[in-house]
Amino acid sequence: MPALSEMDLAIAGSPVNVRLHREVQAIRTLAELDRIASGWERLAADRNPVSDFAYARAWAAGLDGAQRLFVLTAGNAEDLAIAPLVINRGGAGWLTLLAAEMYEILDFLGADERAVAELARAIVRTGRPLYLKRVPAGAPVVAAIEAAYRGRGVVRRRPAGGSPWIPLDASWTAPEMRLEAGRRSDLRRAMRLAEKMGAVETAIVTPTRAQLPQLVEETFQVEAAGWKGAHGTALAADPVRGAFFRRYLEQACAQGTLRMCLLRIGGRAAAAQIAIESGSRFDLLRAGYDEQFSRCSPGMLLTAESIRYAARRGLRAYEFNGNVEPWTKVWTQHEHACCSLCAYPFSPRGAWALWTDGGRAAVRKLRSRFRP
Secondary structure, eight states: OOBGGGOEEEETTEEEEOOOOTTOEEEOSHHHHHHTHHHHHHHHTTSOGGGSHHHHHHHHTTOOTTEEEOEEEESOSSSOEEEOEEEEOSTTOOEEETTGGGOOOOOOEESOHHHHHHHHHHHHHTTOOEEEEEEETTOHHHHHHHHHTTTTEEEEEEEEEEEEEEEOOGGGGSGGGGSOHHHHHHHHHHHHHHHHHSOEEEEEEOOOTTTHHHHHHHHHHHHHTSHHHHTTOSGGGOHHHHHHHHHHHHHHHHHTOEEEEEEEETTEEEEEEEEEEETTEEEEEEEEEOGGGGGGOHHHHHHHHHHHHHHHTTOSEEEOOSOOOHHHHTTOOOEEEEEEEEEEESSHHHHHHHHHHHHHHHHHHHHHHHOO
8 A cells, every 4th residue: 555655646637746745645555545444443433333444435335437445544554544435537637535425424534633634735736526415514524624625626515405313212112102292193093004014023133144135125126115216216126336336234233233124014015124233322224115105105104213223222213314304393402413525626627517517507507597
């Protein structure tokens, strides 16, 4: 894993001599990535599971020719910082966060703000534009990027969709009692309707390797039978994200953090969730339900049970992840504030990216102005 100060970057067919800090190193192969697994896992402990090494490794294993791995590290074992990035081929050759296509909240990892700042300065020196799609609004990387580009480029910071969550306490062992009266009535009515369709059974499973394939297939089928299937966004219909989830779930299963949640009615799976229980958190990563059972709101019934499970386990947070949606507002008004960052260095690539983005914005504005 050579230091970038000694490297001649030849990326996307365009060699660029880049002089960076001697302590900043670039990781561009899976073998190099595996060497920092322990340090990565230490930094990601008790954080959102999308920050975990297993999540990043599973996504990196599926990279195609459109992206190249470009993870930067700074510091040593005591003050390590990691920028989990990829280089996008074509156009201006943007740097983006690894697995940004999943639209989860991603971030740089680092306990030492000085090391994060060093990573930000190293990114400026690559001469490549940077797009951080969705990062915590108060994360050290936000201030580090804005400081690093001061006098060296242009940074545009915009609000991004927040991520809903529930701060759990003992009262959430009866989640229905935390709902408004009308919503409690709706939940009771949904359960009565479900019971008329057949015996209602909820299972929240820590699967073994032997159980995992059948549970994954069942979950994928449930999701495909809902609106995600109709819109073509279900994992079963998405070869990239579907394959990624299969790789990641194998790792989470081996670590014992995976939770597969199923609501069955009359022996048939009506709703399913994929979640991670780690440290003090219960993180919902994927959820879906079968439209044939929509009259009894199976997704809402299963969410109530998984919240109950997390509270009984003594966990401190139930994280919905994704965006704030009408169905998450039923349960909580709490959300983690997020923002996006676009950074354009004073370089040919940066100027090209800024010009093309400005052109697209102008086109969108004209279209909205003249749209009937």
